[in-house]
Structures are given as structure tokens and as C-alpha cells.
Amino acid sequence: MASNQSKPAKQSAKKPANKRSTITAQSQWQAYIQHHKLMAVDSLQRLMTSFGSSLMTWLVLAIALSLPMTLYVSLENVKQLSRTWDQSSQMSVYLKQGTIDRFAATVVSDLQSWPQIQTAVYISPEQALAEFTDSTGLTDVIDGLDSNPLPGVISVVPRLAQQDVGRLEQLEQKILSLKHVESVQLDLLWVKRLYQFMDLGQRLVWALAALLGLAVLLIIGNTIRLSIESRRDEIRVVKLVGGTDAFVRRPFLYTGIWFGLGGGLIAWVLLSVGLYWLSGPVERLISLYGSDFQLRGLGFSDSLLLIFDGVLLGWLGAWLAVSRHLSRIEP
Amino acid sequence: MANVLFDHVSKSYPGGHQALTDLSFEIAQGEMAFLTGHSGAGKSTLLKLIMLMEKASQGQVIIDGVNLARVTQRQIPFHRRRVGVVFQNHQLLFDRSVFENVALPLRISGYTSRDLERRVRAALDKVGLLSKEKQNPIELSGGEQQRVGIARAVVNKPSLILADEPTGNLDPKLSAEIMNLFEQFNNVGVSVLIASHDLALINRLPHRVIGLKDGRLAGERAAGGLAGGK
Numbered sequence: 103m104a105s106n107q108s109k110p111a112k113q114s115a116k117k118p119a120n121k122r123s124t125i126t127a128q129s130q131w132q133a134y135i136q137h138h139k140l141m142a143v144d145s146l147q148r149l150m151t152s153f154g155s156s157l158m159t160w161l162v163l164a165i166a167l168s169l170p171m172t173l174y175v176s177l178e179n180v181k182q183l184s185r186t187w188d189q190s191s192q193m194s195v196y197l198k199q200g201t202i203d204r205f206a207a208t209v210v211s212d213l214q215s216w217p218q219i220q221t222a223v224y225i226s227p228e229q230a231l232a233e234f235t236d237s238t239g240l241t242d243v244i245d246g247l248d249s250n251p252l253p254g255v256i257s258v259v260p261r262l263a264q265q266d267v268g269r270l271e272q273l274e275q276k277i278l279s280l281k282h283v284e285s286v287q288l289d290l291l292w293v294k295r296l297y298q299f300m301d302l303g304q305r306l307v308w309a310l311a312a313l314l315g316l317a318v319l320l321i322i323g324n325t326i327r328l329s330i331e332s333r334r335d336e337i338r339v340v341k342l343v344g345g346t347d348a349f350v351r352r353p354f355l356y357t358g359i360w361f362g363l364g365g366g367l368i369a370w371v372l373l374s375v376g377l378y379w380l381s382g383p384v385e386r387l388i389s390l391y392g393s394d395f396q397l398r399g400l401g402f403s404d405s406l407l408l409i410f411d412g413v414l415l416g417w418l419g420a421w422l423a424v425s426r427h428l429s430r431i432e433p
Numbered sequence: 434m435a436n437v438l439f440d441h442v443s444k445s446y447p448g449g450h451q452a453l454t455d456l457s458f459e460i461a462q463g464e465m466a467f468l469t470g471h472s473g474a475g476k477s478t479l480l481k482l483i484m485l486m487e488k489a490s491q492g493q494v495i496i497d498g499v500n501l502a503r504v505t506q507r508q509i510p511f512h513r514r515r516v517g518v519v520f521q522n523h524q525l526l527f528d529r530s531v532f533e534n535v536a537l538p539l540r541i542s543g544y545t546s547r548d549l550e551r552r553v554r555a556a557l558d559k560v561g562l563l564s565k566e567k568q569n570p571i572e573l574s575g576g577e578q579q580r581v582g583i584a585r586a587v588v589n590k591p592s593l594i595l596a597d598e599p600t601g602n603l604d605p606k607l608s609a610e611i612m613n614l615f616e617q618f619n620n621v622g623v624s625v626l627i628a629s630h631d632l633a634l635i636n637r638l639p640h641r642v643i644g645l646k647d648g649r650l651a652g653e654r655a656a657g658g659l660a661g662g663k
Contacts, residue, residue: 338524342513342518
């Protein structure tokens with residue numbers, strides 16, 4: 103409104119001469135923008151006057167929006183955690199029983215020279231037995247054995263991306279063909295399983311997001327439908343004095359946007375508070391496993407995405423409701 | 434040029450009700466006319482045809498040279514902006530001030546607030562309610578509410594004003610004031626068509642009368658002739 107005060111005064115001077123000359127493309131554009139502002143403010147004021155019921159709707163929307171986002175954040179954290187495990191996807195290369203240390207050493211240096219291999223460390227049967235004794239505490243049983251039943255093991259860490267399961271298997275074959283090697287154990291199965299679970303989780307996030315997105319649409323659609331019903335008379339009058347469909351739609355679309363924005367913001371607050379609340383225990387738990395993992399919160403872009411999704415769904419829900427119900431109200 | 438032209442217009446509703454039958458008349462630009470008849474005679478249907486709330490089943494309705502049969506759904510709002518309407522129950526919105534009620538057609542048409550304020554005040558001034566622009570219409574008397582309705586109908590400077598029983602709920606003195614307002618707008622060249630069954634009032638005024646009975650033209654009184662006709 104203030105923008106119009108600065109317009110030159112000469113227009114008002116010549117005004118009475120021509121009745122319709124005041125509508126120009128420019129003034130129409132200004133009026134359009136003005137009406138947008140007016141409707142944005144007006145629809146927010148309407149939500150505020152019935153604050154109690156608006157808050158209920160906002161909370162329901164916030165819960166619906168925050169659930170898939172929670173799952174998404176959890177999944178991102180598991181991914182981040184599993185990245186540290188990636189590097190530990192080691193292979194155990196078991197040597198033939200009775201292989202002497204000198205031969206074992208040549209195998210190790212062989213392996214170390216390969217570009218696909220990061221480290222190769224030899225664990226002799228004696229070391230293995232000592233470790234076993236330490237970790238199990240079965241000293242008496244082991245002392246009773248005639249000879250050391252354990253083979254020598256080379257612990258190999260490959261220099262490959264974890265996802266490259268095929269190439270890992272190639273490497274396994276290559277190592278198997280070496281002299282003195284009895285068998286190779288690839289600790290891959292659990293990694294594969296983890297990735298399968300994460301894949302499943304990802305799909306679950308999408309399914310949940312789709313379902314709850316639909317719920318948001320329905321909630322907003324229904325709320326807007328009630329709002330349309332309560333403003334039926336106004337819509338009739340507006341249509342009678344020449345309001346276009348877009349004009350009639352506008353306040354309801356803004357109502358939808360405010361609902362979506364409010365829902366998104368509250369969802370963001372819920373998530374942030376929840377993550378803050380969880381971060382202490384989770385980090386302490388993970389640190390017990392010797393990892394310096396930090397719970398990843400909502401990043402800036404995730405936050406923006408959450409709020410933007412809220413707004414988008416709000417607008418879309420309002421649009422659906424308005425296009426369904428508005429045409430039924432004719433003067 | 435005729436402002437309103439009905440050419441052999443019939444309107445039947447689904448279910449067989451025949452609201453208007455072979456109706457032909459015209460109202461010249463700047464003319465003021467009354468539309469009379471019992472309820473159910475077709476007065477409201479006739480007004481609805483002009484406002485494009487309904488479309489004629491047969492015949493043609495031509496307003497300002499535009500054949501309404503050719504007006505598309507998208508163009509209807511723009512047609513309605515050229516016609517001012519006054520309702521019996523005034524159809525004011527009680528969630529906003531008198532000013533905003535009158536401003537509504539201008540906001541729709543795309544006036545910026547500066548032009549809009551001037552026009553709204555001019556219209557309120559004409560109906561004598563400038564001092565009440567900030568009030569809610571619910572605080573006004575019936576006669577004042579109807580005058581707000583009239584201000585809203587004229588604020589867009591239409592070439593034609595339609596009124597559907599504008600004095601229906603008002604006492605004779607207020608009714609005469611309202612009619613006087615319509616005459617003032619008519620004096621500056623606006624065509625006025627008023628549907629009314631208040632014969633006592635109509636017969637006191639020297640305007641043309643178009644009578645309807647069962648959807649047909651039933652007697653007409655030319656302008657100037659008083660107390661005769663119906």
C-alpha cells in the first residue's frame with residue numbers, strides 16, 4: 103500500500119475526465135501484488151483468530167512431516183556410521199597347516215606388493231593361540247592339547263570400495279591361487295546384509311514419506327474444505343461482482359501455505375529437540391564401541407527441504423480442495 | 434444502442450419448469466425500468482440471465498452489444514464487472530468494514546489502493562454513508578445496509594445496474610429514498626432495471642414498467658404514464 107503513495111499526483115487531477123483510464127497494465131499488476139499481500143496477511147490473521155484449532159492442525163501436520171524426516175536422519179546416521187566400518191572389511195587368509203614362518207613372510211610381502219591391498223599382517227599360530235586363550239579364558243583346555251590346532255593367518259585389508267563386491271571376490275580368487283594358502287574368508291556377508299537393510303530402510307523412508315505426504319494433503323484439503331464452507335457467502339458475492347477463479351482461490355491457497363509453513367517449522371523444532379535429546383546417550387553408546395561417531399543433526403539443506411516440503415504440500419492440498427469444492431459454489 | 438436486449442428468450446430448467454417463454458424487450462442505454470410480477474413470474478430468472486448465473490435455453494440475450502451465449506466460462510467474471518447488482522438481502526460481508534465491502538469490486542477489477550480509496554469514498558458519499566466507512570455493516574440499519582449494497586454496485590461505474598427487490602424489507606419512506614438514489618444514478622446515464630413487486634411505490638414513479646406473468650410479457654407501461662397500467 104505504501105508504494106502507491108509515491109505515485110505522481112497528476113493522475114488524480116485528470117481523473118474525473120475518464121472513468122476507466124485508471125486501469126492500466128501497470129496498475130493492474132500493482133493491484134495484483136497488493137491483493138497477494140493483502141490475502142497473505144488476511145489468511146494468516148484468520149488462522150490466528152482461531153489459534154486453538156489452527157495449532158491443532160499445525161501439530162498434526164508437524165507430526166506427519168517429522169516422522170519420515172526422523173527415519174531419514176536415522177538412516178543418514180547409520181550410513182555415516184557404516185562408512186567407518188567399510189574400511190575394516192578385512193579378509194582372513196588361512197595358511198596351510200604347518201607352513202613355516204619364513205614361507206608365511208614371503209606370502210605377506212607378496213600380498214603387500216599388490217596395489218589392491220592396503221595392509222597385510224601375519225598372525226602366527228602361536229600368536230593366534232595366545233589371543234584365543236586370552237579372549238576365551240579356556241587356559242586349562244588349551245593346555246591339554248597336544249599341538250597347536252590353529253593355522254597361521256594373514257589379515258588383509260583391501261584397498262577397495264566396499265560396494266565393489268565383485269572385485270573383492272576376484273581378489274579372493276587371486277589370493278587362493280597363491281602357494282601355502284589354504285583358504286580365504288571374506289567377511290562380506292554381514293556387509294552385504296547391512297547394505298540390504300539400508301536399501302530397505304531407504305525404501306521405507308520413501309514409502310512413509312509418500313504415505314504421510316498424502317496424509318498432509320488430506321488434512322490440509324479437509325481443513326480448507328471447511329474454510330470454504332464457512333466462507334460460502336463471501337465466495338458467492340465475490341463471484342457475483344466479477345471475481346475470477348484465481349481471485350477466489352487466492353485466500354485459500356495462502357491458508358494452505360501458512361498451514362504447511364507452520365507444520366514444517368514445528369516439525370523442524372520437534373526434530374531438532376529430539377535429536378539434541380538423543381545425541382548424548384547415542385554418542386556415549388557408540389563410544390563404547392571405540393568409535394568417535396557424532397550424531398548428525400538436521401543440516402541446513404535438510405531443514406530447508408523439510409520446511410519447503412511443508413509449504414509445497416500445504417499449497418497443493420489447498421489447491422486440490424479449492425479446485426474440487428469451489429466450482430460447486432455458484433451464485 | 435440498446436443496453437439490454439432480450440430476443441425471443443426462453444428458459445426452462447431441467448425437470449421441465451418453464452421459467453421464461455418467448456420473451457422479447459429492450460432497455461435503451463440510460464433508461465430506467467421496473468420489472469414487476471408475482472413471485473415465480475420469472476423476474477429473478479430474467480436477472481440471472483443478464484448476470485450469466487443462468488444461460489437462456491432459447492433466444493438471445495444481448496448486453497452492451499455482447500451476445501451472452503458467446504461468453505465463455507472464463508469471460509463470465511469480466512462480463513459481471515460491467516453490471517452492478519443490488520440484492521434484496523444486500524449480500525454484505527460482515528467480516529469486514531463498510532469500506533472493504535464497497536471496495537471489493539475494485540479489488541477484483543485491479544485498482545490500486547490509491548484509486549480505490551478515492552472511488553470507494555465517492556460511492557459512499559453518494560449514498561450518504563461516508564462517515565460510516567470504518568463501521569461493520571452489521572452495525573447499520575436495514576436502509577443503510579441497502580445503501581452500502583448500492584454503493585458496491587455503482588463503485589465500478591457500470592453501464593447497467595440491476596436490482597432484485599431492493600426495497601423488499603424497507604418501510605415506504607426508506608424505499609422512496611432508495612428509489613431516489615437509483616434515479617440519481619440514472620440521471621448520469623446509467624441504465625437501471627429494478628425487479629420489484631412494490632406496486633404502490635412503482636406507481637408513484639414515472640418510469641417504464643415491464644410486467645411479467647408466468648414467464649411471459651404481460652403488459653407494459655411506458656415511461657411518463659403514471660398510475661395507469663398494472
